[in-house]
Amino acid sequence: MTPEKRFDFLRAWFQQIALLQSASDTLEWDAHTGLAAQAGPYRADQISFLRGLIHQRRTDPRVGEHLQELQGSALAADVHSPEGATIAHLLKDYQRDCRLPQSLVEALSRGTTVGQQHWEAARRADSFSQFSPALQTIVKLKREAAAHLQQGRQTLYEALLEEYEPGCNCELLQNVFSQLQQQLVPLVQQIQSAPRQPDLGILRRRFPIDAQRRFSRWVAEAIGFDFQRGRLDETVHPFCTSLGPHDCRILSRYEQHWFPGGFFGTLHEAGHGMYDQGLPTQWYGLPPGSFASLGIHESQSRLWENLIGRSQAFWSWNFPHARAAFPDALTDVTVQQMHFAVNAVRPSLIRVEADEATYNLHIIIRFQLEQALVEGDLQVDDLPTAWDEKFRQYLGIAAPTVADGVLQDVHWSAGLIGYFPTYTLGNLYSAQLLETASAELPQWERSISAGQFQPLLHWLRENIHHHGRIWQPAELMLRVTGTPLGCDALIRSLCTRYQQLYGW
Amino acid sequence: MTPEKRFDFLRAWFQQIALLQSASDTLEWDAHTGLAAQAGPYRADQISFLRGLIHQRRTDPRVGEHLQELQGSALAADVHSPEGATIAHLLKDYQRDCRLPQSLVEALSRGTTVGQQHWEAARRADSFSQFSPALQTIVKLKREAAAHLQQGRQTLYEALLEEYEPGCNCELLQNVFSQLQQQLVPLVQQIQSAPRQPDLGILRRRFPIDAQRRFSRWVAEAIGFDFQRGRLDETVHPFCTSLGPHDCRILSRYEQHWFPGGFFGTLHEAGHGMYDQGLPTQWYGLPPGSFASLGIHESQSRLWENLIGRSQAFWSWNFPHARAAFPDALTDVTVQQMHFAVNAVRPSLIRVEADEATYNLHIIIRFQLEQALVEGDLQVDDLPTAWDEKFRQYLGIAAPTVADGVLQDVHWSAGLIGYFPTYTLGNLYSAQLLETASAELPQWERSISAGQFQPLLHWLRENIHHHGRIWQPAELMLRVTGTPLGCDALIRSLCTRYQQLYGW
Numbered sequence A, B: 001m002t003p004e005k006r007f008d009f010l011r012a013w014f015q016q017i018a019l020l021q022s023a024s025d026t027l028e029w030d031a032h033t034g035l036a037a038q039a040g041p042y043r044a045d046q047i048s049f050l051r052g053l054i055h056q057r058r059t060d061p062r063v064g065e066h067l068q069e070l071q072g073s074a075l076a077a078d079v080h081s082p083e084g085a086t087i088a089h090l091l092k093d094y095q096r097d098c099r100l101p102q103s104l105v106e107a108l109s110r111g112t113t114v115g116q117q118h119w120e121a122a123r124r125a126d127s128f129s130q131f132s133p134a135l136q137t138i139v140k141l142k143r144e145a146a147a148h149l150q151q152g153r154q155t156l157y158e159a160l161l162e163e164y165e166p167g168c169n170c171e172l173l174q175n176v177f178s179q180l181q182q183q184l185v186p187l188v189q190q191i192q193s194a195p196r197q198p199d200l201g202i203l204r205r206r207f208p209i210d211a212q213r214r215f216s217r218w219v220a221e222a223i224g225f226d227f228q229r230g231r232l233d234e235t236v237h238p239f240c241t242s243l244g245p246h247d248c249r250i251l252s253r254y255e256q257h258w259f260p261g262g263f264f265g266t267l268h269e270a271g272h273g274m275y276d277q278g279l280p281t282q283w284y285g286l287p288p289g290s291f292a293s294l295g296i297h298e299s300q301s302r303l304w305e306n307l308i309g310r311s312q313a314f315w316s317w318n319f320p321h322a323r324a325a326f327p328d329a330l331t332d333v334t335v336q337q338m339h340f341a342v343n344a345v346r347p348s349l350i351r352v353e354a355d356e357a358t359y360n361l362h363i364i365i366r367f368q369l370e371q372a373l374v375e376g377d378l379q380v381d382d383l384p385t386a387w388d389e390k391f392r393q394y395l396g397i398a399a400p401t402v403a404d405g406v407l408q409d410v411h412w413s414a415g416l417i418g419y420f421p422t423y424t425l426g427n428l429y430s431a432q433l434l435e436t437a438s439a440e441l442p443q444w445e446r447s448i449s450a451g452q453f454q455p456l457l458h459w460l461r462e463n464i465h466h467h468g469r470i471w472q473p474a475e476l477m478l479r480v481t482g483t484p485l486g487c488d489a490l491i492r493s494l495c496t497r498y499q500q501l502y503g504w
Helices: A003-031 A037-058 A061-071 A082-099 A102-125 A128-149 A156-164 A170-192 A200-204 A209-223 A259-278 A294-308 A312-325 A335-341 A359-375 A380-395 A421-440 A444-449 A454-463 A473-481 A488-503 B003-031 B037-058 B061-071 B082-099 B102-125 B132-149 B156-164 B170-192 B200-204 B209-223 B259-278 B294-308 B312-325 B335-341 B359-375 B380-395 B421-440 B444-449 B454-463 B473-481 B488-503
Strands: A230-234 A240-242 A248-252 B230-234 B240-242 B248-252
Touching (some): A003 A082, A003 A240, A003 B003, A003 B037, A037 A082, A037 A102, A037 B003, A061 A082, A082 A128, A102 A128, A128 A359, A128 A380, A156 A359, A156 A421, A170 A359, A170 A380, A170 A488, A200 A259, A200 A335, A209 A230, A209 A259, A230 A259, A259 A294, A294 A421, A294 A454, A294 A473, A359 A380, A359 A421, A421 A444, A421 A454, A421 A473, A421 A488, A444 A454, B003 B037, B003 B240, B037 B082, B037 B102, B061 B082, B082 B132, B102 B132, B132 B156, B132 B359, B132 B380, B156 B359, B156 B421, B170 B359, B170 B380, B200 B335, B209 B230, B209 B259, B230 B259, B240 B259, B248 B259, B259 B294, B259 B454, B294 B421, B294 B454, B294 B473, B312 B335, B312 B444, B359 B380, B359 B421, B421 B454, B421 B473, B421 B488, B444 B454
Parallel strands (some): A230 A248, B230 B248
Antiparallel strands (some): A240 A248, B240 B248
16 A cells, blocks of 8 residues: 555545544534533433544554554655644554553543532532542542653653643743743732722623624624634633534623623634634644644634733724724723723632733642642642642632632543643743734734734734644744743733833 | 343444434534534535444444344334334334445435535526426436335335335325315315405514514423423524434524514424424434324424414413513504414415415425326426416416426425425324314313413323334324324314304
């Protein structure tokens, strides 16, 4: 069999897997958009059956055989060609899939299903001890999985991190996160004691849900989300998923008396969605048509939500439209007041509601705790105490309940350990990307003031989206920005904006 | 292997098939509720891939082997026990699936995909000749399929009909349909020349879409559709589908200036939905948990839409609620006027918009034409002329365009030949069922005037829903009503209602 034939087999095979995967993702999307109360258990059966079929196909011995044979072929020579990257990534994925014993995969699947149920109940009861045994099981299983997945000199935590941010390591994260923390803590203090403070009250006025829906959709379309190839729906926990090469679903939620929730939520998901819509469609389901990493994905959502969506340029364009959409709420508000209000910073308990500056401190806390759990330096039972200590230290506050503290996130109960750092990586990447884009598109702020988002989106398409998963995230960022991962760009961006607004 | 083991294998196997089938149905449902413009082709790929997996599993040789072995076992002895019916139906389905050569299945799949595209284009262009070649192919392939499927003394048409209404035959249909036509044609004429005529104008006032949505949902819930196990959405061509044992989806559509469209459409789909919700859930995906036939399914939708939904008892309960929901439109309308208006009868061109009396004439015409096509007594090219002749004869009108004439229905282009009669069978069954129910529940009209639908629904659950596909439709009807298929009950029901309203 020629290498070309083998490659064609793999391409068709993984395109079939993508058909099953996207069918399963459709079932998940549908489960989050108004599933009938009693339909849940059967839906879980459908999804787990499809997942089983997918796993079978991904670990089919023919996949391994073709990949082994292709490794030495000319097609694999350039690992940054679409074919070479496909072979390299699929081989890595295959070996990873095969390294986990089936019994462990099943135990993890059971453990996290039960884990999420216990987490929900524990959160409702505000009782960590109700969740503790399930989390102990999950940590134990994830440590086992990590031991199977560990490659070379990887730590256990790094073996888990690899799934979400390939090529990343703990030393790098520790260094960057520690610099970030050292600069964010005083920045947040300075903001809190600044002479000017925003009036958050204007964001708590009445913004009718229907008007928010229309306005959010209109803004998502204005910045470049393609509604011919996607849609915007509502759900409890907003997310973005693609159910085909031309079927990107973003989900938001609206609160009548809290404008930023729905508005920035939609910008955030639209940022994710535009990344998906920019991936090479002819490689859908294969590495060149996939996203580079969760961190890169998050960089796209954060860039549009924060760096663009909270910028002065954006609001000078957007504010008249917002006022027309919400005449009652915004008639006596100036663009300056609005821009200041959406840039309010204050330490808070809940990660998903945190502002742009303190958000990263939430992540750093979770990273340090989950790393300690996986490496065996922290016991599950000591987690609530460790959580409170870090919150006092970094944010100066403590949660009155565990429900709003250590139990607030679903991630650990779902076995998503090693995932949190990608949120802050996204923030760091986004600032580095926008600094580079600014240099290459000197008119970008003027364009945005005029409601022209195409130049920036085009730049992101060319530099990030079109490359799919060809490059590792660190390589991709280095190629585009010329600088390694760091927190300077983000701190510069935040300082400039906040200094101007808070006036120190 | 013991018969019990074989049966357990089959049960688990078909439960797996149901997981795939319901996943595929979810993809279809989603395709009809706002799919992005460019997402269609990939969606078709997903569905056809799942269908392929389903077909493979349904025709797996192990299925045939286990069924053969089970045939003589004690489990199969009583064909009306859940196990016996399962074995009998699955064997019949399996043999049917195997009797069609794979090449013909694929040709039909291609032919109907192309057929629907040509039909859409031809309808837009109002040109039958644009559709004619595709329809010729479809008729040819369906004739071939019928020849493979024919059993015993079945005609070609009966072999196709069998898929939708098992055990039905042409002689029976011809007899009943001809009696029905002989009574409907003069009835419609009498109505047209009746002294009193309804004021349709009140139904064309402004009924705000949002209020219609809320009201339809409320009425669907009031008659017994369980929203804990289902939902109501909107689409272009309303339908009902079940995506799991507790996940029934009904779809409706609303027009601001045409109240009956959304209202009776919702009642109709809720009727279908309540049938699905009444099937034995523990047998989901197997014959005892499936519907008996399309005709029986339609009897449930028609019963709630027409026999209940257009009755005086129903409107005496419903009208005050309707007036509260649509104060502007209904403030000067009496319950009598409203009840009369929703019972308007007049010959019209479009089947899906036809009233309860003339609807069946539309079906009889299609039945006669498609039967002639399949039996070789009518050529595709002669179809438009034959269509117009029958419309003049039965309804006294002729379509000014083929788009509103012979091209109005999707069915033939989709290969659904032998399907139309089930609509009128549903009407006939529904009237026979309600006559029997009336005798057993003498208070039923009083209950309905009081908004109590539970007794009637309970009766339908006990007599129809809970039996799934255990009995053939004719057997089931005979068991419940004690009389064979006939049109007397329907004619009696229509005459009583219309005589009272139109006053002759």
